[in-house]
């Protein structure tokens with residue numbers, strides 16, 4: 010409603026502008042028209058003078074007061090004989106002029122009244138404009154309060170936004186919605202109040218005025234918008250009345266002027282038509298007058314009549330002017346003076362009328378201008394108010410939209426809340442279940458801990474039993490003199506992994522190995538099977554008992570057998586980070602020696618030999634010693650093997666022994682490099698001799714620890730070897746074959762064992778089948794790529810395992826029989842061969 014009013018007001022403003030403009034144009038037209046009338050009048054002025062002159066010359070007498078009409082050319086008392094004046098025409102003229110003058114004065118008076126009325130109306134209008142301005146100010150203040158309330162709403166909405174994410178969102182939002190509704194109601198009330206306070210009448214007034222102005226311009230209605238003839242209140246209406254009255258007065262003046270003009274033209278035409286005048290005069294003259302004329306009474310004729318008469322063919326008429334012009338000058342002067350006075354007054358009145366009209370117009374213009382300015386200001390204020398209200402509405406709309414969004418969010422949150430509640434209920438149920446499960450779990454854990462404790466006790470018992478079993482087994486085996494065989498499976502190497510790395514060898518338990526061959530799965534029983542993951546510690550744990558045997562005076566031999574790359578060197582020597590059996594044995598040996606030093610003194614000496622292509626190489630040979638010095642393998646009386654000519658280094662500690670061992674390895678590497686061969690293509694023997702002297706009895710006990718890293722067994726075809734490599738392979742295979750023959754003979758308990766077929770077997774004479782405790786590691790690869798070599802090694806090891814060394818008994822018997830034989834030979838005086846068995 011408010012905006013309708015504003016739009017109407019704006020339209021009416023334009024309409025009002027147009028109307029005011031039209032009024033201006035019309036007023037200008039009036040001015041032009043007045044000017045035209047004035048100029049027309051002044052244009053007729055000479056004619057009037059001429060008319061007056063003509064009247065005067067016609068003998069009309071004017072004495073400054075109305076002269077009653079007399080008969081044409083009448084006698085007015087004989088003030089000069091022979092006069093031809095026309096008192097009737099002059100009187101008419103004067104009367105008309107006086108009427109005109111009176112009318113003009115009345116008009117002037119009316120105009121003054123109207124001017125006063127207009128002034129009053131303008132002051133009233135100014136008061137009204139002030140009222141409107143006051144109303145507009147009130148509206149402005151209301152709008153300001155409205156904006157403050159809007160600000161409050163915005164703040165409320167902001168606080169709504171801020172608390173939207175809190176847990177109390179729902180309640181808070183509801184409260185805010187109620188507040189919002191109240192505020193909206195308040196806004197509506199305020200708008201209503203504001204509309205009530207808005208000078209609605211002013212807008213209506215402006216509209217009505219504009220409409221009326223249009224209607225007035227079109228001539229349908231008066232200034233008040235009423236049809237002509239209606240009179241009501243209000244400044245505009247009165248203004249309209251003033252205009253109308255002015256217009257009427259102007260019209261009346263125009264009519265009078267026109268009447269005057271027509272009279273004048275009639276008089277003029279009469280004067281200018283002498284013949285007609287003369288005829289008329291003649292007709293009007295009585296016979297006496299005619300007689301006078303004939304008698305020469307020409308004084309009473311007008312000058313024009315004289316002229317006309319002079320121009321006439323009538324000889325009587327020609328004589329009239331001379332007599333008529335005799336009395337004219339006095340009358341003429343008087344008439345001219347009157348005429349001049351009248352003209353001056355007329356001019357003065359016209360000027361005053363014009364000034365008043367200009368003043369009225371100025372006042373109207375000023376009023377219109379002020380009105381237009383007030384309207385403009387009102388419109389500007391209303392425009393601003395409209396913009397403010399628009400902005401407020403936009404803001405409100407935005408907030409409502411935001412509120413809707415918040416409602417949607419709230420709805421979503423409610424749904425989410427509902428879903429979460431369901432989930433929470435579900436979780437509560439599950440939590441109860443979990444609590445029950447936890448209780449059960451506690452019970453089960455208690456039971457489990459009990460069972461674990463039982464298991465731990467059982468495991469300890471089992472381990473104890475296992476150790477005992479192993480101990481007793483080893484004892485039995487040892488007592489039996491059996492060669493013990495350990496099998497070690499190495500991890501899949503990188504190269505094997507690249508080739509597929511299919512594993513075909515595995516351990517079922519600590520003693521059983523299965524090999525998935527092309528001919529089926531084969532199982533092998535060994536004294537111990539080491540899995541790929543078992544480290545050097547585990548291997549040595551099952552080995553160190555033999556070190557004690559060496560200290561106790563036994564020949565202990567530990568050797569590694571297997572194909573190339575199966576892990577023999579790794580097992581026997583190891584690396585710096587993962588030391589093998591040899592370095593561990595050195596430390597263990599001296600540890601035991603140190604432990605038994607109170608009872609006996611133990612002397613330790615060592616030598617290292619390499620057997621390459623059936624040739625012995627002394628690895629501990631001092632620098633500068635002659636090469637190719639003869640190294641002979643000898644057996645002493647007790648059957649113990651030693652290498653004659655070999656460098657034996659006496660060592661006092663594990664460190665010295667390790668240093669000697671390292672020197673030997675260095676020499677082996679140098680020798681291999683000099684011969685351009687790989688160290689792995691030779692057999693390595695480390696022999697540690699122990700001589701223990703009992704401090705109590707002085708008895709001497711000799712033990713020997715032999716560590717052997719055999720060269721790799723390999724098929725020649727697979728190695729794709731050169732001639733030299735073939736020779737190497739042949740030598741290796743020959744020595745290993747000899748070893749196999751010895752093993753075969755020993756396992757079959759043959760009466761003849763071919764130890765002398767190879768230097769290797771000669772060196773191992775006291776380790777295989779003799780007075781020795783022998784441990785053989787069979788190293789195998791787990792993958793299918795080496796399956797055949799693995800099978801050969803496993804079968805080879807199985808045969809070794811069948812060998813029995815009846816060490817102590819055999820040794821005792823042999824020794825006794827040997828000693829007996831010596832004694833008998835000595836008794837017979839025969840030579841004794843120390844080397845013979």
Ligand SMILES: Nc1ncnc2c1ncn2[C@@H]1O[C@H](COP(=O)(O)OP(=O)(O)OP(=O)(O)O)[C@@H](O)[C@H]1O
Pocket residue numbers: 498499500502541571572573574575576577578579580688689690719720721722788
């Ligand atoms: N049990 C194992 N654990 C980890 N690596 C091993 C194991 N056994 C062997 N290897 C690794 O396999 C490779 C070959 O081992 P090694 O040299 O000991 O074999 P080899 O039988 O002595 O060979 P060759 O007959 O040529 O002397 C080495 O790199 C070694 O470190």
